Amino acid sequence: MRSITVALAGNANVGKSSIFNRLTGLSQHVGNWPGKTVEKAEGVLYFKGYRIRVIDLPGAYSLSPYSVEEIIVRDYLLSREADVVVDVVDASALERNLYLTLQLIELQAPLVVALNQVDMAEKRGIAVDHERLSETLGVKVVPTVAITGEGLNELLQTIVEAVEKGERLTAKQLTYGKEVEERIERLESEVRKLALSEKYPPRWVSIKLLERDHLVAEMVSKCEGGAEVLELADELAMELEEMHGEPSPIVIASERYSKISEIVSRVQRVVAPPRVRWERTLDYVTTHPVLGYAILLSTIAGMLGLVFYIGGLLSEAIEAYVGDPLAEAARALLSSSLPAEAVRIVVDGLVVGFVAGLVVVLPYVVPFYAVLSILEDSGYLARVAYLTDNLMHRIGLHGKAVLPMLMGFGCNVPACVGCRILETDRERVLCGLATVFVPCAARTIVILGAVGRYLGVLPALSIYLVVFLVLLMVVRLAYKVAPGEPMDLIMEMPAYRRPSLRVTALKTWSKTKSFVIVAFPIIIAASAALEALSAVGLTEQLVPAMAPLTVGLLGLPAAVAIPLVFGFLRKELALVMLAEVLGTWELSEVMTPAQLYTFALVTSIYIPCVATLAALVREFGWKRAILIAMTTLAVAIVAGALAHVIAIMLRS
Amino acid sequence: MSEKVDTLDCALEVIMTLERRGLRPDDASIAEELGKPIAEVQKMMEEAIQRGLAVKKDGHYELTGEGLKRVLRHRELFIHDRFVHGEDRWSAKVRDWGRHWRHRHGLTKDLLESFYKALADLDGRVEELKPLSDMEPGERGVVVSIACGLGAARRLAEMGLTPGVQVAVVRKAPLRGPVEVEVRGTRVVLGYGLASRIAVKGLGGSA
C-alpha cells in the first residue's frame, strides 16, 4: 500500500486540529482560542488504497518564529518531510491568513489550500471565490467546514489525485514590487551558487536573507562562499531600508501584504451585512470594564457551583445503585472462599477503590470537563486574557499567560506544555509556576468532596480564592527574583461561536476516558497497596514520623500523613485515601470543619502530582521543576499552618 | 500636550507639509493649517526669517537647510516624547540623540537611519500623529510608524499591522489595559505598552 504524508499548517485557531480529528478519528485539543496545539501530532487514515499519515501542527503566523510552538512548525516545514502541505485558511479572515500561504509558496512547499470555515465567512457576509483564488495562487483550493466535515472528502480526493498523477503541487511564484523583486533576483543569482540551494529554493533563501532571518543567515554562513552572500544581502536590505524608511523585515511584510490585498480584492466580495447580533452583544458585555469582571467572577463561581450540584446528584445515584450493591456482592462472594486478611485487601482495597473512583471521582469530573469545554469552544477564554492582561503584568506576564492557566483547571499537564505560547524563557517558567497552582479537576474533587460537601459551596469557593491569591503572591515574588521587562500582549481575538454539541460531547468523552484509564488503576492499586502496607505495619511508622508536621503545624489528624503522601500520585487519591484511613466516608464525623478546610487547602497547593512534575521536568528541566515543586510544598505548609492558626484564634 | 509644543516648530512643520503637497505656503495658508490668526503667524515667521530658518520669496515661504534640520529635530523629539517614553518633555534631559536611541532604546545603527528617513518622509504634520492607545473606541486611523523592538514590530507586521494600513479601535480595557483593534478583517489585542508605541494618524470614526 502506498503511503502519503500530509501536514496541516496554518494560522492559529483556523481549524487544523478539527480537520485532523475528523480525518483520523483522534481527539486533538480543539477550542476557540489561539494556541491550543503546541506539539506535533500524528494520525493515520486509509483512503482509496492509500495509507495517509496526517500531521497536525501548531498554529503559526509566519515562518520566522516568535514563540516555541512556531519553531516546531518551521522546523517541520523545512524538513520537507511532508508529501503534501495542506494550508488551512480561515475564509473569514482571508487577508491575514494568506500571509502564511505566500510564505509557503515562497518555500515551494507542495501545497493544497483548505479554505476552511466557509460557513463562518458566509455568516459574516463574506463570499470567497475559491476557483478564482486557485487560479490566482496557482494552487488547488478546496472549501471545507471542519466541524461538519464538509469538503474533507474532496480534500483527500484532491491530494490523492495529485499524488497519483505525480503532479508537483508547488505553486507558481508570485512577483513582488519592482524594488524588492530586483533585489531578490540579484541575491538569488548568488544564492544559486551555494550548496544550500540544493536543499532550499534559492528564491526563498534570498527573501529570507533580505528579511534578515537569523536562522537562514546562519545556514548560509555555514556554506562555502556564504560570507559574501550575506554581505550582499545586508547591502541590499540596507538599500531597501533606506528607500522605505522601515526595517527590511517590515518592508518585506508590507510587500507581501500589498500582494495579498491585490489577490483579496479579486477573490473576495462582501455580499451581505454580517449576521452577528448576539455575538456582538456577548462580546460587548463580557469585555465591559465593569460587567466583564463581574461576569468573569460569576462564571468561575457558577461553573464550580454547577459542577458541585450535578456531581452531587450523580454521586448519590451511583452510590445507591452501583457502589453499595457491588461492595456487598464482592464481600459475600469472597468471604466464604478466602482468608479474612485477603478479603480485606480485595474488598477494602480493590473494590472500595473502584467504588470510590466511581462515586467520588467520576460524577464530578464529567460535568467539569463538559462545562470547561463549552466555555472554551465559545471563545470566552480569549476575553479572559483581554480582561486580565493588566493583572498579569503585575506578575511579570501578559494576558496570553491566562490561557494555559485556564487549561490548568482541567489538568496541569497539558497546561504546563501550553506555556510554550509565551515568547520568552523567563515568562514560560513564571507561567509554569503559576499553572501548577491552578486547582485541576482532581483538586476540585478534593475541594468539593472535603469542603463543599460538609461545609457548603461558599467555603469551597473561598479555597479557590485563597489559592488564586497565593498564586498571585508567589508568582509576583518570583518575578521580583527573576526580573525583566514583561513582554506585551499580541493576541488574535477570535469571534464568539456557538459551541458545537458534537465537539463538546466528543471532548468530554475522550477526556473522561483518558482520565478513567489513568486514574482508576492508580486509585485501585493504591487502595490495595494501602491495605497491604497497613497489614505489614509500614503505615504505623510513617504516621508518627510526619506527626510534627501534620498534627503540630497543621492541626490535622495524624493519619492524614498517608493520604498526603498518596496524593503525590494523583491529587484526588488524597481524598479517597483519607476516607480509607479514617475508615468512613462521613468525614465530618471524624474531622472538624477547620481540619477539612486545612486538608483541602494543603492538598490543593502542595507539590504537583507526578504527571505534572514529569511535564515540568520535560518543559523546564530538572532544576527548575524541583524548584517549582519545592516552592509549592513550602507555600502549602505555610498556608495550611496559617489556616490552622486562624481557626484556633476564631475558636478562642 | 499641544500647548507645550513650540508653535514656531509647528509653523515650520506646516511649511514642510505644504511644500510636500506641492503648495506654496504663505501667511494665509499657514494660518489656516495651524488654526491661528494671520497676525500671529506673520510675527512668528518674521522671527523664523530672522533666525535663518526660513526665507520669503515672492510672498511665500521656503525652509532653509537650518529650518529643515529644525523640523526633523522637532519630529524626533515629538516621537520620542510621545511614543517612546510616553511622557512629556523627556527630551529636555537628552544631549546626544544618536547615543540615546542606541543605548537607551536599543536601536541599531541601521534602524536609526531608517527611523530618520521615515521622519523626513512623513506625510503630513507630526502633531497629527497619536499613539494607538489614545484613540477612542470606534475611531479609525492609519498606522504611520511602529516604535517598538524589532521582534514585536515584525510580529505585528506579520499579523497585518504594517505601516500604512487602516486600523479601527474596537475597545480599550480600563487602567492602561490592552487595546483591541480591527485590522485587515481580523481582531488583534495589543498590550497598552505596545499600543502606545504605534503612531497613528486619525481618520475620525463612527464612534
Ligand SMILES: Nc1nc2c(ncn2[C@@H]2O[C@H](COP(=O)(O)OP(=O)(O)OP(=O)(O)O)[C@@H](O)[C@H]2O)c(=O)[nH]1
Ligand atoms: N463554524 C466553524 N467553526 C470551525 C470550523 N473549523 C474549526 N472551527 C472551530 O474553530 C475553533 C478552532 O479550531 P481548532 O481545530 O482547534 O483550530 P487549530 O487551527 O487547531 O488551532 P490551534 O491549535 O490553536 O492553532 C474551534 O472552536 C472549532 O470548533 C469551521 O469550518 N466552521
Ligand SMILES: [Mg+2]
Ligand atoms: Mg490545533
